[in-house]
Every structure is written in structure tokens, then in C-alpha cells.
Amino acid sequence: MSERLDRVKAKLAKYGQEQVLKYYDELNEKEKDELLSQIEATDMEILDACNHKEDLVKRGVIEPLAAMELSEIEANKERFTDIGLEAIRSGKVGAVLLAGGMGTRLGSDNPKGMYNVGITHELYIFQCLINNLLDVVHQADTWIHLFVMTSDKNNEATVSFMEEHAYFGYNPKYVHFFKQEMAAATDYNGKIYLEEKAKLSTSPNGNGGWFISLEKAGLLDLVHNQGIEWINVFAVDNVLQRIADPCFVGATIDKKCVVGAKVVRKAAPDEKVGAMCLEDGKPSIVEYYDMTEELMNAKNEKGEPAYNFGVILNYLFYVPDLEKMMASLPLHIVEKKIPYLDENGRLVKPESPNGYKYENLVLDMIHQLDSCLPYEVVREREFAPIKNKTGVDSVESARALLEKNGVRL
């Protein structure tokens, strides 16, 4: 043990993280072993990034990328839908639900998908999403493989909830859970918090790790065996979104793009959504906080705002190109509320952000691929994200939009 402890201490000293052994002497043997194992397995190299945050995401040359707008989609709707349905019927389309997040803004202890948005009857977020996917299952008359990404923190709760509710009518043979990786969470100086005396604070490592985690879970074999060529990745929180939407699938295939991205027309030039663009000639997303005045005011040849389409975290990826692209993704440092032990060893669940989480984001995958089709959808019909309890992007706003779209609450 002592040699092992020495090695762990050396690692901690190298990264200036000795504080995590504060309670070591109070622990029993099993706890000591667990803590040492966790320290051994934790990537501490990345934590230094919080000291040079500004260098992390250096932007290239940003230029506009035209979207396929509603009028063009409408004019080709039948043809795109046929192409999409054909791909779905031949088993070429799967879906990945990103449900590994902590949903801290919503502030519920359960996974976000377990949130009940119903008023007169139960209607869970997971149920809304399954209902939306079932529309396509019925239209195509075939099941679609649904992969659900969870994390260490919410896997058990998610899996048992789905089982208890009989997958809301989905065929369990077509539902596959996999867990994403975790990363350490730190204070503002990059020091790892403890969440228990024998446990480092960790959080899921962002939604960008989904493809690698899918592979690590052995599910890429299933993707290959089943002949899945396209994967529609979508967020848990948008209760109105269409999943494996045949017209979207068909348009992306027809335009010979290796990614399709559903986008909405921005409500205002400074709206807080990432906008589709080209960066150094490759498809990319410029985050709202990187939108300069110049970009906000730029116009395209039609005289319309050049960066007018925001992403809604619903992407269709072509699997063979994803496999070629295994380069590492840039790191994002995100301010969050992180539960931690205070100086008296008591657990604190902070009311406001108190540190950083270290994440990879799915939007960075786009930039590593060669072609992307931004595909416009009608905001009121397909975009009702639930991030907060009230106000913008909340349970309230999503309920109003669900009702507007004829969903009984």
C-alpha cells in the first residue's frame, strides 16, 4: 500500500492536487483503495486548462454557410421524405439520445428525462421523445435502434425508469444504454473538489464524447452488424424535436453531406444560440459569445443576416466519416454548481456556480467533418428546450409550445 500511496502522492504533487487526501487517514481500507483507484484513473493533465481558458478555443476565419431554407424543403418534401424513408426501412438510420447531462439548471435530483411536464396526467420528457420517435416508426413501419447515453451519475435511475414504464411503448430490443466518461470537477483555481471524503467530485465529460463512449461500450459492433450508416444525435431536453425525421435524413443524403444539422432562424442577431458557419473553409458553429458586432451585422447576397441560423442540438452524422475522425476534440471549461465538502467535511450543494467542469461538445465534431447541411425547421414546431424551471427555455415555455402543437398535457 505504501508504495502505491507514494505513487499517488507523487501524481498529486505534480498537479498540485494534494488537497484530495485531506481525509485519507480517517478512511477504512476499502475507502482508501477506492479513493486511490479514482485518483489513479483521473486525467489531471486537462485541469491546467482553466489557467489559460482564453487560449482554448482559438477561432479561425469565419464565413457564412447557407442553410437549406423552408421554401426549398417544402418544394422537395416528397422526394426527400422518400429517400429518408427508404434509408430508415433498410435499417440505415439509428438515433442517439444524449442523456448524460446533470441538468443542474432544472434543479431536479432525477435525470432530466424523468421530469414530468404533464399537468392533468403524467407526461415525462423521455415519453415525449419516445412518442416523437414512434411517429416515424409508424410512418416507416419499422423499428429504429435507439442508443441512450447516460453517465455514472444517472444510469441506474434512467434504466430502471425506462423499464418501469415499459419503454413508453418502444421495443426494448431496439433500446441500448451506454455510459459516458467522467471528468474531475474543480474550484476556480483548478483544484479538484471532494464530494465525499473518499471520492473526488466528478461530472460527465460533456456530450462530445458520445461516439467514443458508444465504441467503448461495444455498441459500434451493433451499428456495423445492423448496417446503420446514419446516426441522429439529439438532446434530451427538446420535447418537440423530430427524431430520425425522414425529410431531414433524405435532404442530407440527397445533398451528399456527411452531417445534417437542424437549425432555426434566429429570433434576434444576438440570440444565445450557436450559429452555423464555415470556419477556415470547414463547417463549424460560432458560439453566441464569439459573435462579434461585425458577424452580427454581416449580410448575405440576399441582404439577410449572414449568420441567421442557430443549431438546436439535433444532428445527423454519417458513420463512416465519424470513424475516420478520431482526432481529439477541443476542451471547453464550463462554470457550474458543483457539490463539495466544506472545510468541516460537510457536503454543500451550492446555489450558484462555484467552479468548473471540463467538457467536450458535440458541436466540435462538426468542424472535423468535410460537409454539413444546415436544415431549417420551424422553431414553434420543433424547438422547445427545457433548461430551466421558469422563464426562457423552461418547463413553462415548453408546456406552452407542446399545447400549441396539440400535445395534451
Ligand code: UTP
Ligand atoms: P446541457 O449543455 O444543457 O447540459 O446539455 P446539462 O448538463 O443537461 O444541463 P445543465 O447545464 O447542467 O443545466 C445538452 C444536452 O447534452 C447532454 C444533456 O443530457 C443534454 O441532452 N449532455 C450534456 C450529455 O449527454 N453529457 C454531458 O456531459 C453533458
